[in-house]
Amino acid sequence: MLDARFVRENIALLMKAMENRACDVDLSAFPAMEEERLKLLKESEELRNKRNVVSEEIGRLKRQKQDAESLVSEMKGVSDRIKEIDETLKGIDERTGLFLLNIPNMPHESVPVGKDETENIEIRKWGEPRTFDFPALNHWDIAETLGIIDFERGAKIAGARFSVMKGPGARLERALMNFMLHLNTEKGYTEIFPPLLVNRESMTGTGQLPKFEAELFRTVDPEFYLIPTAEVPVTNLHRDEILREDQLPIYYTAYTPCFRREAGSYGKDVRGLIRQHQFNKVEMVKFVKPENSYDELEKLTANAEDILQKLGLPYRVIVLCTGDMGFSSAKTYDIEVWLPGQNKYREISSCSNFEDFQARRANIRFKREGKKGTEFVHTLNGSGLAIGRTLVAILENYQQQDGTIAVPEALRHYMGMDVIK
RNA sequence: GGAGAGGUGGCCGAGCCGGUCGAAGGCAGCCGCCUGCUAAGCGGUUGUGGGGGUAACACCUCACCCAGGGUUCGAAUCCCUGCCUCUCCGCCA
Structure with missing residues (x-):
């Protein structure tokens, strides 16, 4: 398997290598897929951060026997949103993973180029x-x-x-x-x-x-x-x-x-x-x-x-x-x-x-x-x-x-x- | 095949009536102090991966307490499934 980061940063190099290998994987969709993945990942992580911070606050309030209902219901919404994003993310991850698992290795520079x-x-x-x-x-x-x-x-x-x-x-x-x-x-x-x-x-x-x-x-x-x-x-x-x-x-x-x-x-x-x-x-x-x-x-x-x-x-x-x-x-x-x-x-x-x-x-x-x-x-x-x-x-x-x-x-x-x- | 017990950081081992737990304590390792040398002692430190950030560090953040689901505002902690380990019985090379 190649590194996802390597693939998205060296797409041209890789396409040439695949051509030499007579391998027909189509890499063109990958960068867009990665962009979407990273965007969702960032959003999910930011929400998790928020949830972590607020949940701690809820705990503090409850220990002091104070009302935390509004925060709880707000976080309920945040959790739902996280779940939603993660669902999408999981689909993309699976596709990305499968994609990467099906790309062959890059030939070393000393390997002669040839078709068969x-x-x-x-x-x-x-x-x-x-x-x-x-x-x-x-x-x-x-x-x-x-x-x-x-x-x-x-x-x-x-x-x-x-x-x-x-x-x-x-x-x-x-x-x-x-x-x-x-x-x-x-x-x-x-x-x-x-x-x-x-x-x-x-x-x-x-x-x-x-x-x-x-x-x-x-x-x-x-x-x-x-x-x-x-x-x-x-x-x-x-x-x-x-x-x-x-x-x-x-x-x-x-x-x-x-x-x-x-x-x-x-x-x-x-x-x-x-x-x-x-x-x-x-x-x-x-x-x-x-x-x-x-x-x-x-x-x-x-x-x-x-x-x-x-x-x-x-x-x-x-x-x-x-x-x-x-x-x-x-x-x-x-x-x-x-x-x-x-x-x-x-x-x-x-x-x-x-x-x-x-x-x-x-x-x-x-x-x-x-x-x-x-x-x-x-x-x-x-x-x-x-x-x-x-x-x-x-x-x-x-x-x-x-x-x-x-x-x-x-x-x-x-x-x-x-x-x- | 039947009946139980359990899987926590490099190792051992707490936590397991949910929040202050990336996780006590010990060992090992590393750095420093002390010391004629070694040992003992004292102080500090030590996981992995992702994203962001940096010239490079630093740093910020998310995830990880066998794996995958679920409940919940919040799970190492509760529930379900799977895998693995151990003990006893049976069977077998």
């Missing part, structure tokens, strides 16, 4: 895509042959976009989770295992709601939302808190299952493990001081890259252009891993700086030593990494002619085997 994913820019590449002297298979073919992923039964017991991991497949999933958590915690991230169902406030805090309701799974009675990423519960850990300066930066890492409706993605990645309603992910989340957040973004991205390097998986890093960035982000790097089965790079991590966008929504502040007042922290997060897609990358990159999979060196300890066969 075709205008993202490659920043760097690591590793050479391996060449095979046999036809490289898709991970679903590899996995089904090895009997380590069962898509059919996944569909039977749950539905499309669900799958069952089995034997070494299940073990590989677990190995990756442990490997990533170990690596991240060694780098100073504190491990968190949060609730997987959260309330509406948490979803609003990180920006999923109110705009993206259709992408979330929800329980009915009582109402909870299933997390689409650990970003939600972990960032909301400090919702409505004021942190001390010396607590920052805070680094968290969390393994969680993630649940996504994938509404509107019909026909996309229908086969295999790439796009599932339920998948596992290890996430990294940071709370930092504003002046450090872009350095922290670079470090965060490097941490995610390190995992791929240790696994020996070729990848590239791209910076998303203004038109392709997520709603809450000010700047995002995507890391794409090489998939021989598809002969292309596919997203495996997304690292973003949200600046104070989420912090303002979730009311996460900090207090500087010796300074008055509070400031919003900056929040960041990145996958480190999406486990399902990492597993896909391993199957496809480490496949061997005989259909077996060489286990990457770094995982052997966790797998207790060198080859999946």
